[in-house]
Amino acid sequence: MSHTPYPSSYYAASANPANARDALNSSIETDVCVIGAGYTGLSSALFLLEQGFRVVVLEAAKVGFGASGRNGGQIVNSYSRDIDAVERSAGSDEARLIGAMAFEGGRIIRERVARYGIDCDLKNGGVFAAFNLKQMRHLEAQKSLWERYGYDQLEMLDHDGIRNVVSCDRYIGGMLDHGGGHIHPLNLALGEAAAIESLGGVVYEQSPAIRIERGSTPRVHTPNGQVTAKFVVIAGNAYLGALVPELAAKSMPCGTQVIATEPLAPDLAASLLPQDYCVEDCNYLLDYFRLSADKRLIYGGGVVYGARDPADVDSVIRPKMLKTFPQLQNIKTDYAWTGNFLLTLSRLPQVGRLDDNLYYSQGCSGHGVTYTHVAGKVIAEVLRGQAERFDALASLPHYPFPGGQTFSAPLSALGALYYSLRDRIGF
Structure with a gap:
């Protein structure tokens, strides 16, 4: 199988040293198989390991290869649409819980940096x-x-x-x-992956999930191996491809x-x-x-x-x-x-279950550094039987894009042009 390196970026050029991780070349069993070694997957895996689960993470390329290792590196609270949009979209109890979570991600990042000694150039203060x-x-x-x-x-x-x-x-x-x-976003991801391994978790790189075999004991297949698990967490976001068609249709x-x-x-x-x-x-x-x-x-x-x-x-x-x-x-x-x-069409995250043992979080809509860390905590909560916060996030509507996959990009670009013109004239 071909080796996918990091794309050229300042972050890749200045990343902390990290050994290449093996690809999965066998059949293994675990409690939780996490698909994707970006922030959502890494956060989920780390919280689950801290709670005693056995965890395997499958990454198609390298840790932090996608948005988690290429973003602007800004710790910004709340969501891409703010809490008032949540209040309009969810019930009062759900909005209360989701609103409280809006400020948790930055605290989780700082706690991770301190607990695991992650060197990621953390600085405080952000300006709008x-x-x-x-x-x-x-x-x-x-x-x-x-x-x-x-x-x-x-x-x-x-x-x-x-x-x-x-x-x-x-x-x-x-x-x-x-x-x-x-923060230096790639170094944060690399530090979280190292923390996962320090707790006994395993991260496989160059191991894309190519098929999920659903059932009472799901199996995730890679080109040269498979993982049998009690639970699967789908955390591929923009790099998930067509692995789960029902998720691709709404993002x-x-x-x-x-x-x-x-x-x-x-x-x-x-x-x-x-x-x-x-x-x-x-x-x-x-x-x-x-x-x-x-x-x-x-x-x-x-x-x-x-x-x-x-x-x-x-x-x-x-x-x-x-x-x-x-x-x-x-x-x-x-x-x-x-x-x-x-x-996502609502610009609010999408969280849910596909089956009793398949969970997902996706669609940060450009606001993912903090939200993904909260999502990992909430996924770990629901897997140990505490579903209140997960269900609140799952209650947010998941709309399909008008025009389907063919026309969603041009229609969205037209909408963005409208708002951009409003910005220019201050309307």
């Missing part, structure tokens, strides 16, 4: 930057909403306040989330693009982001940026519906970066890459 008064009003409403669920880590920033954290003339204000932050892979500059002089780096916070703007198709540990500016943005890779990522993202920081005109781009995330 507003271009206009409409966006400022939205941030004020968001602050009130989050505080209603007991979250008290937010601070509004006026014009002077935003200039103290982002050296840019584009924003009129913003909101600082002291509970946000940023759409999308691409996002990221660049990393050459290392910046210390005084230049400090002048861009004096507090070393990460930043995302408030547009529908938002930009996001932060400094790496070696003082590169990592800048991302945009969405390609249907996960087609642009011919030249740098030509797409660099103009966005220079619009924000024109002082970087003569700074080189060292890395440019793309990665896929899984979008």
Whole structure:
């Protein structure tokens, strides 16, 4: 079988050393087989191992190969659609539980980093930057909403306040989330995989799940092996392919693009982001940026519906970066890459059971760093018989995309264009 390496990215180039893991070449048995070694699968496996389950993780390529190892590295609370959308979509009891979970992911990440000594450049503080008064009003409403669920880590920033954290003339204000932050995302995934192995779990790389044999004792088949388990957790997200058709019909892979500059002089780096916070703007198709540990500016943005890779990522993202920081005109781009995330029509995650012993979580819709860690905890809870939080998430509606797989990407792109135009005119 061919070996799938990491795609070229700053994260792959700066990853902590990690030994290649074996492919599965035999028939084995375990309590739980997890499909996918991204954050959802890794979080699920780690919580399950801590609770005494035997766990095997199957990864088609390498740990953190997909969105978990290529994202912007930002710890952002809540969901891609905020808790008010949850309140409209779920019952009051379910909304209460889901709302409380909105702020749990960042705490789980920090606990994992501390407990297992994961070296992933964790920094605290994240900023939402507003271009206009409409966006400022939205941030004020968001602050009130989050505080209603007991979250008290937010601070509004006026014009002077935003200039103290982002050296840019584009924003009129913003909101600082002291509970946000940023990490080296691939190193977080690698550290979690090492933690899994320290507890006796096994992670197989280059071992794609090609068929799930359902039944009272499900079997997951790979090209050269199989895993017989009591439970299966499906955590492939945008890289699941056609393995589970009923999941593919209600989600759409999308691409996002990221660049990393050459290392910046210390005084230049400090002048861009004096507090070393990460930043995302408030547009529908938002930009996001932060400094790496070696003082590169990592800048991302945009969405390609249907996960087609642009011919030249740098030509797409660099103009966005220079619009924000024109002082970087003569700074080189060292890395440019793309990665896929899984979008749902509601932009809320999809969680559920396919059978009594097949569970899934997918569709973070670009907001996955924190949510996936909560999903892993909730999946571990339901497998040990505590279903309340899992069932609350599962109650969220799973809509099919209009037009099916053929027309979902162009229709979604048209919708995004509409919202992007609204952002530009401040409507």
